[in-house]
Amino acid sequence: MxxxxxxDLPFGATVLLAAFEGWNDAGAAATQAVAYLxxxxxxxxxxxxxxxxxxxxxxxxxxVGPGPDGHREITWPxxxxxxxxxxxxxxxxxxxxxxxxxxxxxRYCTELLDIAAGLHVEWxxxxxxxxxxxxxxxxxxxxxxxxxPEVAAALDLERNTYEGPTGIVGVLQHEATARGLKAVSLWxxxxxxxxxxxxxxxxxxxxxxxxQLLGEPIPLGELPEDAAAWxxxxxxxxxxxxxxxxxxxxxxxxxxxxxxxxxSGEAIAREFERYLRRRDKGGGN
Numbered sequence: 001m002x003x004x005x006x007x008d009l010p011f012g013a014t015v016l017l018a019a020f021e022g023w024n025d026a027g028a029a030a031t032q033a034v035a036y037l038x039x040x041x042x043x044x045x046x047x048x049x050x051x052x053x054x055x056x057x058x059x060x061x062x063x064v065g066p067g068p069d070g071h072r073e074i075t076w077p078x079x080x081x082x083x084x085x086x087x088x089x090x091x092x093x094x095x096x097x098x099x100x101x102x103x104x105x106x107r108y109c110t111e112l113l114d115i116a117a118g119l120h121v122e123w124x125x126x127x128x129x130x131x132x133x134x135x136x137x138x139x140x141x142x143x144x145x146x147x148x149p150e151v152a153a154a155l156d157l158e159r160n161t162y163e164g165p166t167g168i169v170g171v172l173q174h175e176a177t178a179r180g181l182k183a184v185s186l187w188x189x190x191x192x193x194x195x196x197x198x199x200x201x202x203x204x205x206x207x208x209x210x211x212q213l214l215g216e217p218i219p220l221g222e223l224p225e226d227a228a229a230w231x232x233x234x235x236x237x238x239x240x241x242x243x244x245x246x247x248x249x250x251x252x253x254x255x256x257x258x259x260x261x262x263x264s265g266e267a268i269a270r271e272f273e274r275y276l277r278r279r280d281k282g283g284g285n
Contacts, residue, residue, distance in 0.1 A: 008215040009155070009184075014092040014120050015214065018112070019127040020079075022100035024167040026190040027199025029129035033206040034097050040219050041084035043095050047115050049079040054101035054108050079108075081115050086216040093214070094119050100168045108168070109175040116181075124176040124183040125213065126169045129202055132189035135251035136234045140205035141189045144213070147173060151182050160185060184213065191251075193244060194234050200226040 009015060017037065019030035037043070051057075060077040067073035079098030086093055094116060101108045116124065134141060145160040146152040152159045162170075169185065176183040186209055188202040204220070204227045211218045238245040 009123055009213055011089065011215065012091060013122040014094070015123045015125060016094040016096060016116050016121045017125050017127060017210065018096035018172060020098045020100045020168050022167070024100060024128040024169040026129040026131045027195060027202055028197035029188050029190055029199045029202035029206060030127040031097060032198060032203045033127060033210065034095050036203065036207065036223070037210070037218070038082050038084065038095050038097065041086060041093065043082035043084035045080050045082045047081040049098070049108070049111055051076045051078050054104055055099065056102035059102050060099050079112070083119065086214060089214070089216050091214060091216065092119070094121055105168060105171050109172050112172065113176060113179055122182060124173065124181050125186065126173045126183070127186045127206060128169045129188040129190050129199070131192035131195050133251060134189045134191050135248050135255055136191045136194055136201070136231055137248065137252060138255050140202045142205050142209045143187045144184060144209060146184050147177050148182065151184065155184070157184070186210070193247065200230050
């Protein structure tokens with residue numbers, strides 16, 4: 001899986017960031033990224049989708065437990081839409097945190113995008129995480145792509161060329177593009193041998209990419225320390241299990257071979273070309 005870098009979205013444009021628990025959320029990295037942003041930006045919930053329409057409760061069961069007032073209550077699987085204002089740029093950001101629905105995906109996306117229209121959203125950024133053959137000891141790759149060739153060209157992104165089964169993240173991006181919205185997809189690669197959540201290193205990698213995409217510094221708090229502790233824990237696991245340790249070394253060798261000086265030179269050349277294009281667009285400033 002190759003890593004790509006995104007340019008900034010237009011200043012002031014309202015952006016929707018969406019992540020969904022389930023098939024699109026290895027290590028819970030994507031939904032934890034959105035939940036983290038909702039917390040640090042003091043997001044306020046503005047809407048919620050009716051779970052009766054979209055969920056099989058034998059697949060995603062409701063949870064019973066004590067509520068804020070001490071009385072027992074049932075929490076149903078749901079999709080919430082919150083609104084926040086990025087503190088540095090003042091950009092309005094809608095945050096969607098949901099569970100991949102069991103049914104009526106097209107209606108589900110229609111309802112979400114209708115809510116987005118009411119919030120004057122111009123850009124949709126879907127966030128996902130997948131299991132991959134990557135070593136936990138190296139930076140987590142994050143791929144940034146777009147279906148629309150004009151969006152890909154404007155931000156200097158890869159075109160999305162994936163073919164195969166897709167999840168609600170892929171469907172939402174497709175439907176957003178069909179509506180004329182500008183859509184971008186972020187995917188983090190989580191080491192498959194440590195798939196159990198949380199995956200703070202992958203969450204951190206996604207937040208770094210969101211930070212670059214929005215041109216908005218994100219206060220990271222203790223997340224870098226959590227990521228370092230996670231890596232140390234997996235290091236111990238690899239030391240205790242010789243098979244895992246050998247497998248990690250093979251992944252490291254494959255990763256490092258792909259980043260030999262000649263490969264790095266190509267990456268530097270691409271970055272320089274991007275710089276020249278941006279300078280030309282800015283009239284040489």
